[in-house]
Amino acid sequence: MNKRTVNISSLVLLLSLLSLITTMCLYYLVPMHYVSVIFAGVASVLLAHFFLESSLNYDYNFLHAASMTVSTLVFAIAIYVIQPNEWICFDFWLPCLVLANWIIPFLYCTLRDLFDRGPRFDGYHKFFNRMCIFFTLIYIFVIAKQYFITPIVPPYHSLKFGAHNFIPFMATGTYIEHTFKAGKSINEFVFYALQLVCLGIPFGYLCRVALRKLNFVFRIIIYILFPAALEAAQYMTGLGRGDIDDCVFSLIGIFIGVVLFHIMNGAFQTIATRDFMISRAQQKKYHF
Known part of the structure; x- marks a missing residue:
């Protein structure tokens, strides 16, 4: 792993952390929780574009999507566990927030690979496979919860x-x-x-x-x-x-x-x- 790779990886994690902190603050401070989902969506698009253009590689978009999805999932689980709570509540928008942090980078990278021409960006198929494997792990957890722990x-x-x-x-x-x-x-x-x-x-x-x-x-x-x-x-x-x-x-x-x-x-x-x-x-x- 060269120095440039380490620097980009560190930048991805830093910007993802800043985005996560801002999203959590919005969820806590703004009563309309969909605002935090909108912010997360816009931030995901901007960061996905920045990481792809700066690295010419889809790998860092996977790192960004995975870190944000895991972080917001942990945040959602923590809020769910402490319910009922008068300070912060678990509602429909929190699962949407988790999903947005996965699906928006996925859709952005998919559209870029679909419409871009030439070999400037390569490796989408690896990005796609990693995103699918990662989502499968999250999906197994969701299925277990929704069918056997707190069933629909x-x-x-x-x-x-x-x-x-x-x-x-x-x-x-x-x-x-x-x-x-x-x-x-x-x-x-x-x-x-x-x-x-x-x-x-x-x-x-x-x-x-x-x-x-x-x-x-x-x-x-x-x-x-x-x-x-x-x-x-x-x-x-x-x-x-x-x-x-x-x-x-x-x-x-x-x-x-x-x-x-x-x-x-x-x-x-x-x-x-x-x-x-x-x-x-x-x-x-x-x-x-």
């Missing part, structure tokens, strides 16, 4: 841990019907369903990336088995609540994740005439 439950459930529902959409349909008849909002149910869909999206995308050379039928089986295994584990261990409706919503998310993969790959095939996981230096079109 529909608004109509008042059942204990270990309860289950294996009749598709019976409880869901009944709840929606009664809610409409009572003239009430179904926002709680929509939020519950969206959480499950969003949890399925990363698996669909990452699974399509990791198993891109696997037979289509086997991939379909894996897509179906993943949410089914989670619900079965909840039912068998008594941790959480096994619900077949959760499988359906998760499968919708998985399908969206697969579609996002094909959109991204199609964009690279059309604009850059290559697969996004192949080095820019190779510059050849690759078909799955």
Whole structure:
């Protein structure tokens, strides 16, 4: 490791730390917590641009994204653990803050690799692989929490841990019907369903990336088995609540994740005439 590499790495960590401190202060001081998310997004774009232009390498963007994501995740966990607290509260914007620190550098670098021409910047495929592996580790933690520690439950459930529902959409349909008849909002149910869909999206995308050379039928089986295994584990261990409706919503998310993969790959095939996981230096079109 040469002196220039050490200097850039130190600069990445320093600027990331300053961005993190500012973000935490905004979250604490400003009641509208989305302000901290907006700041984090803008800072991530500016820093990602600066690191890429100054180093001509995607490696430092991974270091920046990883350090910021881990730091904000620790911050979010700390706030979650100390709840209830009159000074600072855990809300929807805190997970968004963690996600923003990962996805914005990822999207920025992806767009740069898509539209840049020539060999000036190389190594995106390594950056992509590292970001996927890093996100997978975070994703495993989130799945464990949301399914087994503090599970997502529909608004109509008042059942204990270990309860289950294996009749598709019976409880869901009944709840929606009664809610409409009572003239009430179904926002709680929509939020519950969206959480499950969003949890399925990363698996669909990452699974399509990791198993891109696997037979289509086997991939379909894996897509179906993943949410089914989670619900079965909840039912068998008594941790959480096994619900077949959760499988359906998760499968919708998985399908969206697969579609996002094909959109991204199609964009690279059309604009850059290559697969996004192949080095820019190779510059050849690759078909799955």
